[in-house]
Amino acid sequence: MLEDKNQQRTPLEKMGEFGLIKHLTQNFELNQASSEMGIGDDAAVLDFEGKKTIVSTDLLVEGVHFDLAYMPLKHLGYKSVVVNLSDVYAMNAIATQITVSIAVSNRFPLEALEEFYEGVALACKLYNVDLVGGDTTSSKTGMLISVTAIGVAETDGIVYRSGAKPNDLLVVSGDLGGAYLGLQVLEREKEVFKVNPNSQPDLEPYAYIVERQLKPEARKDIPELLQKLEVKPTAMIDISDGLSSEILHLCEASEVGCNLFEDKVPLDPIVISTSEEFKMDSTMIALGGGEDYELLFTIDQADYPKIKGNPNLTVIGHMTEQKEGAHLITRGDTKIALTAQGWNSFDS
Amino acid sequence: MLEDKNQQRTPLEKMGEFGLIKHLTQNFELNQASSEMGIGDDAAVLDFEGKKTIVSTDLLVEGVHFDLAYMPLKHLGYKSVVVNLSDVYAMNAIATQITVSIAVSNRFPLEALEEFYEGVALACKLYNVDLVGGDTTSSKTGMLISVTAIGVAETDGIVYRSGAKPNDLLVVSGDLGGAYLGLQVLEREKEVFKVNPNSQPDLEPYAYIVERQLKPEARKDIPELLQKLEVKPTAMIDISDGLSSEILHLCEASEVGCNLFEDKVPLDPIVISTSEEFKMDSTMIALGGGEDYELLFTIDQADYPKIKGNPNLTVIGHMTEQKEGAHLITRGDTKIALTAQGWNSFDS
Numbered sequence: 001m002l003e004d005k006n007q008q009r010t011p012l013e014k015m016g017e018f019g020l021i022k023h024l025t026q027n028f029e030l031n032q033a034s035s036e037m038g039i040g041d042d043a044a045v046l047d048f049e050g051k052k053t054i055v056s057t058d059l060l061v062e063g064v065h066f067d068l069a070y071m072p073l074k075h076l077g078y079k080s081v082v083v084n085l086s087d088v089y090a091m092n093a094i095a096t097q098i099t100v101s102i103a104v105s106n107r108f109p110l111e112a113l114e115e116f117y118e119g120v121a122l123a124c125k126l127y128n129v130d131l132v133g134g135d136t137t138s139s140k141t142g143m144l145i146s147v148t149a150i151g152v153a154e155t156d157g158i159v160y161r162s163g164a165k166p167n168d169l170l171v172v173s174g175d176l177g178g179a180y181l182g183l184q185v186l187e188r189e190k191e192v193f194k195v196n197p198n199s200q201p202d203l204e205p206y207a208y209i210v211e212r213q214l215k216p217e218a219r220k221d222i223p224e225l226l227q228k229l230e231v232k233p234t235a236m237i238d239i240s241d242g243l244s245s246e247i248l249h250l251c252e253a254s255e256v257g258c259n260l261f262e263d264k265v266p267l268d269p270i271v272i273s274t275s276e277e278f279k280m281d282s283t284m285i286a287l288g289g290g291e292d293y294e295l296l297f298t299i300d301q302a303d304y305p306k307i308k309g310n311p312n313l314t315v316i317g318h319m320t321e322q323k324e325g326a327h328l329i330t331r332g333d334t335k336i337a338l339t340a341q342g343w344n345s346f347d348s
Numbered sequence: 349m350l351e352d353k354n355q356q357r358t359p360l361e362k363m364g365e366f367g368l369i370k371h372l373t374q375n376f377e378l379n380q381a382s383s384e385m386g387i388g389d390d391a392a393v394l395d396f397e398g399k400k401t402i403v404s405t406d407l408l409v410e411g412v413h414f415d416l417a418y419m420p421l422k423h424l425g426y427k428s429v430v431v432n433l434s435d436v437y438a439m440n441a442i443a444t445q446i447t448v449s450i451a452v453s454n455r456f457p458l459e460a461l462e463e464f465y466e467g468v469a470l471a472c473k474l475y476n477v478d479l480v481g482g483d484t485t486s487s488k489t490g491m492l493i494s495v496t497a498i499g500v501a502e503t504d505g506i507v508y509r510s511g512a513k514p515n516d517l518l519v520v521s522g523d524l525g526g527a528y529l530g531l532q533v534l535e536r537e538k539e540v541f542k543v544n545p546n547s548q549p550d551l552e553p554y555a556y557i558v559e560r561q562l563k564p565e566a567r568k569d570i571p572e573l574l575q576k577l578e579v580k581p582t583a584m585i586d587i588s589d590g591l592s593s594e595i596l597h598l599c600e601a602s603e604v605g606c607n608l609f610e611d612k613v614p615l616d617p618i619v620i621s622t623s624e625e626f627k628m629d630s631t632m633i634a635l636g637g638g639e640d641y642e643l644l645f646t647i648d649q650a651d652y653p654k655i656k657g658n659p660n661l662t663v664i665g666h667m668t669e670q671k672e673g674a675h676l677i678t679r680g681d682t683k684i685a686l687t688a689q690g691w692n693s694f695d696s
Contacts, residue, residue: 041509042438043404050398056391059449059483090390101407135407146494161389
């Protein structure tokens with residue numbers, strides 16, 4: 001519904017495989033001191049000068065992870081990079097390079113790929129990472145994106161999922177549930193558009209949550225903030241699949257339990273009002289929604305004064321002995337076992 | 349035609365996304381000293397202790413890069429890894445880690461993915477690389493594989509495409525054209541099978557070239573050999589798209605020309621006889637065929653005595669001034685301009 005029907009269309013066959021990747025990446029510069037060789041040889045060459053190399057990779061499939069009916073390609077390029085960088089920040093590391101590979105069918109003209117790479121370039125600029133490699137190929141149907149994010153960290157700075165101890169505080173950045181509700185709003189507008197193709201959706205009231213879905217940001221600022229506050233989390237993970245699922249990952253890796261307090265879960269007012277509009281429970285959305293790309297981490301209680309009152313961070317619970325299990329303490333003071341409500345791409 | 353119809357079929361929905369990746373990778377061990385954290389956190393952590401990090405990535409699409417009608421999944425897993433490692437060896441570096449991501453439709457049962465990962469595991473073992481990450485997701489149609497290979501090199505050991513000088517000798521490992529002809533044999537058998545599903549193909553006479561196609565090997569041994577011989581190539585590339593195309597890449601990156609001698613191009617006897625059977629010119633197949641995964645490199649003439657007579661290496665030409673261009677000198681002493689005959693995945 002956001003497509004411009006009058007756009008120029010250059011068929012990909014015209015470009016050839018080498019011409020295409022060269023064309024798409026010609027304006028990318030290398031800005032990281034660690035990037036010695038980017039695109040243009042058999043492989044990239046990086047120099048982390050004795051520090052640790054961090055590597056994370058993700059695959060995004062059209063019709064499974066994104067819908068081009070409402071996802072502009074520039075946003076898709078941006079989001080594909082951001083969701084991978086989020087994994088690097090979740091190690092308490094600095095993201096430095098990415099590789100981006102795409103497979104597209106012939107229905108995509110060159111201009112569509114240029115738009116996608118504009119989004120990639122914007123993310124590279126804002127997050128200060130270099131594009132150092134990738135592959136471009138054809139697919140039989142639809143679009144598929146594979147991104148590998150690379151980062152660097154000092155040995156003693158890396159935070160794994162496995163370091164949480166009983167009595168550690170559970171902390172989350174930002175607010176939750178917005179991306180999932182943004183998707184609900186977009187899906188509703190898509191249905192309206194199918195019935196009446198002349199309808200002009202008014203997404204303005206939902207701007208925050210629609211942006212959380214279409215153009216999410218990774219919390220590059222949180223590892224920087226924590227370093228400034230002299231807080232090293234004991235464990236950390238990024239919230240890609242919903243708070244509940246990520247808490248269970250931390251508990252499993254760290255061999256601890258957890259009490260999560262419903263009244264502490266940070267929700268934006270538009271998340272609360274849109275939940276009511278869709279007749280959904282906002283806590284369930286925050287717990288199961290996913291795609292928020294906030295950071296979830298645990299800290300020693302002794303560090304609490306350092307983060308207290310920081311508007312970016314909310315203490316939402318504390319860790320317990322493993323045998324106590326992982327629970328949600330509701331507003332009504334009922335204790336409910338947490339279950340993974342994470343999104344399962346095979347379950348359709 | 350190689351499919352076993354009686355195999356067990358466990359639907360992927362049963363596994364869930366986290367269960368699936370855990371199940372498929374549970375038997376993979378980390379053997380590299382540089383692998384500090386593999387699968388199981390937000391990202392892998394590697395320590396190259398001050399040496400350079402090498403990164404290369406590839407995307408393989410069903411129906412474009414492989415045909416499951418004759419490609420057993422175990423071979424596909426093996427080949428997906430090997431073609432990426434080849435890019436690392438082409439930097440004169442040592443491959444140390446890989447990440448493997450796959451997207452599959454629901455027509456693939458769990459057992460199919462297990463078979464694929466058996467091939468990945470075999471390649472990891474034989475090439476001594478660790479699987480440290482990946483993603484598993486669903487696709488709307490078909491199978492797609494994304495592999496990122498990571499390696500390590502000493503600063504002064506890395507060989508780029510750009511260092512060749514006029515008068516350097518052009519050297520290739522192994523022999524050429526086999527993988528392309530293996531594909532022709534398999535395609536022919538597939539057509540026979542379509543007409544008569546009870547036919548049993550006799551591939552035995554073509555064993556070498558069919559194996560070059562289905563289970564290629566990367567030349568891990570060549571950088572090791574060159575180090576032993578105390579030869580540092582001036583430029584290097586791997587042959588994935590055909591000799592002609594790769595020579596042109598070297599010439600462009602190094603700003604030189606080249607004379608390639610037809611009578612020097614190494615061909616296995618079965619490549620010559622099968623070319624005749626298919627009424628094709630064996631030189632054209634070696635020049636344009638692709639997927640041989642041999643290494644093509646240039647050396648200073650002073651290093652010639654060190655490689656002379658080595659059964660793994662053949663001198664096939666020499667570099668010239670750029671203005672002289674890149675040419676094939678035929679057996680009949682005719683000079684023909686080299687053109688990229690490399691395979692273009694968008695041109696179908």
